[in-house]
Structure formats: structure tokens, C-alpha cells
Amino acid sequence: MAYRYLLSVNCHLSTIHHPSAIFACMKVLMVCLGNICRSPLAEGILQQKAKEAGLTWKVDSAGTGNYHIGEPPHHLSQKVARLNGIDIAYQRCRQFHPNDMDQFDLIYVMDHDNYQDVKRMSGDKWNESKIRLIFNEINNSNDPVPDPWYGTEKDYHHVFALLTTACENIIQKYSQSNK
Numbered sequence: 001m002a003y004r005y006l007l008s009v010n011c012h013l014s015t016i017h018h019p020s021a022i023f024a025c026m027k028v029l030m031v032c033l034g035n036i037c038r039s040p041l042a043e044g045i046l047q048q049k050a051k052e053a054g055l056t057w058k059v060d061s062a063g064t065g066n067y068h069i070g071e072p073p074h075h076l077s078q079k080v081a082r083l084n085g086i087d088i089a090y091q092r093c094r095q096f097h098p099n100d101m102d103q104f105d106l107i108y109v110m111d112h113d114n115y116q117d118v119k120r121m122s123g124d125k126w127n128e129s130k131i132r133l134i135f136n137e138i139n140n141s142n143d144p145v146p147d148p149w150y151g152t153e154k155d156y157h158h159v160f161a162l163l164t165t166a167c168e169n170i171i172q173k174y175s176q177s178n179k
């Protein structure tokens with residue numbers, strides 16, 4: 001199975017010898033433009049869902065832009081996450097780095113611009129098999145996750161709901177072989 005080959009590269013040796021646990025150690029990176037609105041929510045949601053499913057995944061997020069490096073997530077992302085029982089206040093914005101292509105098994109982008117920017121920034125390290133539009137995990141469409149940056153709290157709730165569905169589907173898809 002293609003995923004098994006891909007993921008086994010980054011997995012601990014013990015899981016390589018136990019293919020049924022091959023997805024137990026996945027490393028997933030969530031990417032948006034600012035790493036301040038959407039991808040911090042995606043990181044927090046997937047981290048919590050993985051924990052609930054008993055998976056020790058490494059989940060991180062990054063931005064293609066450098067506008068907010070070192071800042072915590074947007075206050076409305078923090079608020080909406082908190083209202084849903086998820087703390088993302090500890091997160092700090094960082095920029096995508098080409099080495100992320102090697103470090104992570106799967107990289108989810110929020111929209112088509114993120115995809116093109118990650119491709120451009122990755123240079124020689126670009127690996128198309130690792131990158132997905134996160135909306136593909138919701139309904140197989142190529143829709144973007146709308147950027148709430150200029151929006152209201154309602155827009156952040158909408159993004160939270162979309163990302164929750166995507167993360168639930170990601171967990172279901174990649175944890176099946178652990179059961």
C-alpha cells in the first residue's frame with residue numbers, strides 16, 4: 001500500500017516491523033498563509049482528535065507568509081477553539097521551511113495559493129505525494145477553507161466546523177489499520 005511505504009520512512013523501527021501500527025506515529029503539518037487563523041485551529045483540532053483516538057501523532061502548523069512569526073493565534077481562533085474545549089493559546093506562528101517536506105508524512109494546505117506557495121518554497125524538496133488540500137478530506141472537492149482574517153466570529157466558527165469534519169475524517173482514514 002502506497003501510504004504504508006511513504007509513512008514507514010518516518011516511523012520508529014518498531015512500527016515498521018508491525019505494519020498494523022504503521023499509522024500510530026504519523027507526522028502531520030497544517031499550512032495556511034498567516035499561521036494565525038486557520039492552520040492553528042487545524043493543528044489544535046487534529047491534535048485533540050488524535051489524542052482521543054489513542055494515537056501519538058506529531059501535529060504542527062506553519063504559514064507560507066512571514067507576517068506573524070512568533071505571535072500566538074488570532075484571538076478569535078483562540079476564542080472559538082476554547083469554546084470547543086481546545087487550548088491553542090500556547091502555539092506560536094512559524095513560517096513553512098523546505099525541511100518540513102522531509103520532516104512530515106502529510107502536509108495539509110487550506111487553499112490553492114497555499115499549495116502553490118508550498119511548492120515554490122520547497123524547491124528541490126517538493127514531494128507532491130505528501131501534500132493534500134484539506135477540503136479533499138471533507139467531500140472530495142477542491143474547495144478552499146475560507147480565510148476568516150477579515151471576517152467576524154461567525155466566520156471562525158464556520159472554519160472550526162469545516163476543520164473538525166476534515167480532522168475526524170483524517171483520523172478515521174489513517175487509524176483504521178490500528179484497530
Ligand code: 4NP
Nearest residue numbers: 032033034035036037038149
Ligand atoms: P490564515 O489567515 O492564513 O488563516 O492565518 C491570514 C492571517 C493573516 C494574514 C492573511 C491571512 N495577513 O495578511 O496578515
